Amino acid sequence: MSKNIDIANPTRTQAILNQYGLHAKKKFGQNFLTDVNVLHDIVDIADITSEDYVIEIGPGIGALTEQLARKAKKVLAFEIDEQMVKVLDDTLAQYDNVRVIHQDILKVNLPEMISQEFEPEASVKIVANLPYYITTPILTQLLHADFKWQNIVVMMQKEVADRLNAEIGTKAYGVLTLTIQYFAQAHLARKVSANAFNPAPNVDSAVVKLVPVKPVVEVDNVDKLFTLIKQSFAHRRKSLWNNLVQAYGKDDRTKTNIQSALLKAEIDPGIRAEKLSLAELSHLYIALHANK
Numbered sequence: 001m002s003k004n005i006d007i008a009n010p011t012r013t014q015a016i017l018n019q020y021g022l023h024a025k026k027k028f029g030q031n032f033l034t035d036v037n038v039l040h041d042i043v044d045i046a047d048i049t050s051e052d053y054v055i056e057i058g059p060g061i062g063a064l065t066e067q068l069a070r071k072a073k074k075v076l077a078f079e080i081d082e083q084m085v086k087v088l089d090d091t092l093a094q095y096d097n098v099r100v101i102h103q104d105i106l107k108v109n110l111p112e113m114i115s116q117e118f119e120p121e122a123s124v125k126i127v128a129n130l131p132y133y134i135t136t137p138i139l140t141q142l143l144h145a146d147f148k149w150q151n152i153v154v155m156m157q158k159e160v161a162d163r164l165n166a167e168i169g170t171k172a173y174g175v176l177t178l179t180i181q182y183f184a185q186a187h188l189a190r191k192v193s194a195n196a197f198n199p200a201p202n203v204d205s206a207v208v209k210l211v212p213v214k215p216v217v218e219v220d221n222v223d224k225l226f227t228l229i230k231q232s233f234a235h236r237r238k239s240l241w242n243n244l245v246q247a248y249g250k251d252d253r254t255k256t257n258i259q260s261a262l263l264k265a266e267i268d269p270g271i272r273a274e275k276l277s278l279a280e281l282s283h284l285y286i287a288l289h290a291n292k
Helices: 010-020 036-045 063-069 082-091 110-117 132-144 158-164 175-183 222-232 240-248 252-264 278-290
Strands: 052-057 074-079 098-102 123-129 151-157 184-192 205-212
Touching: 010 082, 036 063, 036 151, 036 184, 036 205, 052 063, 052 110, 063 074, 063 098, 063 123, 074 082, 074 110, 082 098, 132 151, 132 158, 132 175, 132 222, 151 158, 151 184, 158 175, 158 184, 158 205, 175 184, 175 205, 175 222, 175 278, 222 240, 222 278, 240 252, 252 278
Parallel strands: 052 074, 052 123, 074 098, 123 151
Antiparallel strands: 151 205, 184 205
16 A cells, blocks of 8 residues: 555555554553544644654554654654554654654653753654553653643543543542643643544543643642642542641641641641642642641
8 A cells, every 4th residue: 555645544554454463452552543634633733833843652553643744843752562663664764854762651751852852942742642541640741841842732531631620629620630730721622533543442532732831839849749739639538637647647746737737728627638729739738848
């Protein structure tokens, strides 16, 4: 089959799978996107230009990578599946602005990699069809990594996408929601039917665009703030007080310090974490930090 036909064309996708004896591997959360229109939309949503350096996660057989390569200055794609890396050498052979790296994105030092692969002050965008089973860890790592990015456009399970902008007090509101709020503003850009994939997953998907924002409350150590947030949500049905005592200790001095911090942050000890905003949790962190 002609290599001028898009990789995502259903017929060419199947031909590539047949040629290499490939099948979607559940352990890597693989589903091959076979709707070219969806891919065009993803590239448009990310607003990819010839000045952009793009990081892609999980290129698979290269369907999205190909569309990115046609618009971007350079694409750096991270693929965990060694078999797919060999396939990509073939499917993306005509694109000299793509570099595929055989590595687990969760083990990559992205700031270091960007400094090695991209020009200084490069316009960095991240685009990916994320494996559903590790969507949250990948998003968390990307947002906590110390480098500047213009936007992040990712496809994920629709149910996870709904959690990004969950309302306070709802079941979906949690650590992921607060992580997004601290670093970015999330926009649900489009829904994607399960029928757009080969094989079709059991759920529908959504394309989400993240745009960086300034935190509502600046803290001295973001990692420590989110340690506190995770501790506060450790047992969702327990009160904030119980979760904090569980995390920090039950001795009288510790309890006094926690009590003092809650009073200073004007937070009811009996409240549950899911009722607290990012600003309130940030003020609680500052108060606790002041008390060491």
